[in-house]
Amino acid sequence: MSEARVVPFRGGGFRPVAKRGAGLLVFVVLILLAEWGTRAGWIGNLTLPRPSDVALTLVDLWQSGRLWTHLVPSLTRLAVGGVMGISIGIAVGVAIGLFSHVRAGLVPLVAALFPIPKIALLPLFVIWFGIDEGSKYALIAFGTFTPTVVSTYGAVDNVDRTLIRMGQSFGLSWFSIVRKIVLPGALPGILSGLRVSIAIGIILLVAAEMLGAEYGIGAYILQAGSLYDLERLFAGVVILSALGVLTSWAIGLAEKRLLRWRS
Amino acid sequence: MSEARVVPFRGGGFRPVAKRGAGLLVFVVLILLAEWGTRAGWIGNLTLPRPSDVALTLVDLWQSGRLWTHLVPSLTRLAVGGVMGISIGIAVGVAIGLFSHVRAGLVPLVAALFPIPKIALLPLFVIWFGIDEGSKYALIAFGTFTPTVVSTYGAVDNVDRTLIRMGQSFGLSWFSIVRKIVLPGALPGILSGLRVSIAIGIILLVAAEMLGAEYGIGAYILQAGSLYDLERLFAGVVILSALGVLTSWAIGLAEKRLLRWRS
Amino acid sequence: ANTKLTVGALRFTSHAASFVAFERGYFADEGLDVEFKFFEAAQPMAVAIASGDADFGVTSITGGLISLAEKGAAKVIAGALMEEKGIDGQMILASNEAHAAGLTSPKALDGKSFAVTQAGSSFHYMGAKIAAAEGVNISYKPLQKVGAIIGALKSGQVDAWTIVPHIGKALVGAKAVSQIGMVADYLPDYQVTTVFTSANNAANERAKTEAFLRAFSKGAADFNAALVDKTLDAAGQEEMVKLIHKYVYEDQPYEKAAKSIINGAMRLNKDSALNMGSVQDQVDWFKSEGLVKDSITTEMLVDPSYVQMM
Amino acid sequence: MRGLSGPRDCPMDLTLDHITHRYSGMPVLQDIDLQIPAGEILCIVGPSGCGKSTLLRLIGGLERPDEGAVRMAGAAPEGCLNPLTYVFQDFALLPWRTVEGNISLVLEDHGLGGRKGEEIIADVLARTRLSGFRKALPRQLSGGMKQRVAIARALAVNPAVMLLDEPLSALDAQTRELLMDDLVGLWTRQPFTGVYVTHNLAEAVRLGHRIAVLSRRPGRLREVIEVPRALEDRRAGDPELEALQERLWGLMRDEAMAADQELVDV
């Protein structure tokens, strides 16, 4: 018999894992590069603001208390509009998931509403809901509504039909089946849809604050943008981005709590 | 033995099917209601335009040839920006799905970029890419990039790992595994992500055409909005909505062709 | 109890009449309890009047305002700001790059880009009128906001623009842009801004509307005396500038702001009289461009019963 | 005390009367006539796709037959909450409810949420030897344990007839062996009426009092075979049962092969 060889290893790979901290490193490197570039001059001051100046702007916003002047109205708009759009969206989505007639009637409508740019409707919203908070709530509600509907009825569709047949086979009432089987089963899909809906809500803050908002992160950004004040523009963008990461993290937390039953 | 009863039926339901035509009916009813309301006067002329006037506006746009004056630049922007954003997005998404280091570095960055409102960056883009087509392409590319990345790496993650292990167990090269197993396996997820990306691209047309565009559907809508010309505003919105439904339908067609292997 | 009123305004010197009337108590004297609502562009103000979010506004005649008037939602009732020969009015500006490349007078505008906030704005009207007078072709770049236009002009992204002097003089003074002409040379007696209100106010709230206009005119007279005709002494002028500084350039130090405010003073219409000729010309232009419906007339736009028509 | 339907005390019989069923025109079951007497387990075997699951759904009222009818005669046992009760192949447990929550699910609608329900839950968990797993979530359980929970849930409603659709085929061979013993034990202690669909002839000869053999699609009743010996006396390797299993396999082999080679054309 010839000499024995060890079986060569050929598995592994194709399973990338996100390493904590590496992401932070990328941010730090990018920021340091921008700082170096803007200081050394190979990034013009019209191209990018100096990151340290953006940081100073943020600190100043914080210390002067103007951060809250802008953040509180924006968060209120996001909360009120988001809660309206998302709750109606979930209700409509569940109805589409449960009733043939609702589905037949509303799915094409939602599909047609989806690609409508919300900014285009701003003047109309002002007439319908007034120039104050009403139109801002409505815009954010409308913007979060359509994606919520789509993700919710997808989630209801994905509820394991054998579980529903099981409920029927034990003679559970229609209402019991919906409450105890369909809704909990759709919850994971609804929650992951919320991530997108809330991100869209944050994006729409800027559009909502285009008309007649003196305070708000969106208004702050718009003003900075129209003045080409890059430090403030970036400071505002950083705040929105942080808000987005924060809400996404909060939903992750809610998922961990509510969906403990998932493997 | 007592008399025999027939076992009662208790199944069925919970399987709503979209009926063709019913959606159309809803549209027709809504339009007729609006027509009636605006004619009878219980919908004010500030609230909604008369649907027939919107239709006339569309016909006029078509006959005068101005439809093309506006549609061609918009479609060009959508195509150029969309192709850039989507192709880079797919490449980056696949890389995130395959390489730990890329994932670690880029996922947090993409998560931070996602909730940034693209309109906010418009002034910056104008400086970076000029006020002409450059900034418009860039805005649409940037807007379609982030959702494409997210859906692509999700799709790569969802490729059945046993298929990959199978490839390895037969000694296929890394490149073969990616080309013959990972990419085809990720295709369904990538295609359904495209739906969202393209819808976002359409929505961004209006934002892109806010700065310095004389022609384009977005510019047309903005102009109608600033003139408070509801007929034209709605005509523009109808065009965008139709564009969205059309591309979604085209992707559905592509799915049917490319994914014939799915049950 | 006083009548509550919401007045829409831009943070421009041209809106000073309202600020003066408020600060000096002229509104209060008329039994009006005024609250300001600030906007960043003229067009949203027109929508706000239509939606009932504001009672009175002062702004230029835009396509949006005309459309809303056609729908029976808004009415122009008086004049506010007007071009007048001999008083520094709106300026025609060019970017430094374009200026260096030969755009030194409006004659050279052919093929150049001209910034406007939105299609159908007053900038659009002025640009078109200048182009027509010089027989040149220009392309309009809608940039939504005055701030955005300033940025684009500074960085040479657009070639030309027109603007009220309190902004224009500061820009030229800082050598950020170059001046190539005056609007008044093309549009003499141009009725730049007007006072407008909802159709309902104009038709059914006569007492309130008249009271507002009385106070407003008083404010305008004070402003003209202090900063246009300069019949007041330095102290009176300074007091007026300080008053306006509360609303305009509030984020700049007083010394800097004062210069811009004084530089930018244009004549406010005496007794809020309205130049119907100019209004007619503007409406005609909007119609000719297809920006508003052909069926519209000045009667739909203007309620002439409140002030004297010039 | 509540008791399962025994052959004597609670005779509820099911009769399948010329059942024919089609799916969008394609005949799946043709003219099935069957009698399911109380207290007995009837096994149904047949090749893939012959309509076994459809037949079971028709029996339980989850589907309406195109022709014919399923009739039940006699009274349901005392305390019966759901006369015709299923046990599914894939367990059909709610993953977000614990073991006891999954059982109380089928009691709550009958107002048995409180102490009465508690008693029933404790009883059925004890009978399926699950008492120690009350608070466990389905994801923590092995397949065999999950199916035990599903059986406990079915017992909780004290059914007149248990309808089992390949209850063991999602389990590995060893667990299958263990659960067969459990089922035999449950039946021996308290006989119940059952309709047991399976592909597995070993299971059929082990658990069935009678075995109904269906033909390929459209499923027709080919034969109904009586299995000798009492359930509790059957042993693996019993030559008589082995011979019966061989005979069944002889009956079905060609059809199973043909069914396997069929293309699912779409």
Added chain:
Amino acid sequence: MRGLSGPRDCPMDLTLDHITHRYSGMPVLQDIDLQIPAGEILCIVGPSGCGKSTLLRLIGGLERPDEGAVRMAGAAPEGCLNPLTYVFQDFALLPWRTVEGNISLVLEDHGLGGRKGEEIIADVLARTRLSGFRKALPRQLSGGMKQRVAIARALAVNPAVMLLDEPLSALDAQTRELLMDDLVGLWTRQPFTGVYVTHNLAEAVRLGHRIAVLSRRPGRLREVIEVPRALEDRRAGDPELEALQERLWGLMRDEAMAADQELVDV
């Protein structure tokens, strides 16, 4: 012509040398010493989670053992493209490729795309009686047919050793029966070396030349049992084999029960 590794002509043996493996500290396999001689099928049985699949992955090089080594000695058969080749429980067919596409997948990387590849494909399809299904997509096939395609694919690379991880456990009982016959037929016509992991003791006594019994996790080798009779002579109901199966079940019953009752704690 290409030939599978027979016992005489192509002796490639595998030796497992004191294999120990842990997953994040938890020992899964402990000190496994095994010999897999050419031309024989070795069955591996053991309770759930005892590390059978892990062991097979270690043998095939898809996982690296923490301690010990898997060694191969001797030459691979002529025309062997992949000495250690798997057949998976869930078939692992690419759903977007036809039957022949799934087979050519493993040939393409070896430059066998053309006529040579065509020949190999035709050969293995004939041997697995799939010639009529060349252009079918996996979704059109029944489970049994899919596994036949996977076996054909494994045969196409002419492996030295076939590693089969519960290849029949995703199939229904009748199809399982049919495929066991097929495997016996394939081996009889052209003997191959195989490592066959299963839960099913009936399969083990039907297909294995020797049966290795593992203990509960951490899996240790408890016993290696020789099965009498040649593969092709084994019949269902053979008392000697039945006795062996009973003996195996006696060895494993308690451990299987304990494994089944284990909570997966997370």
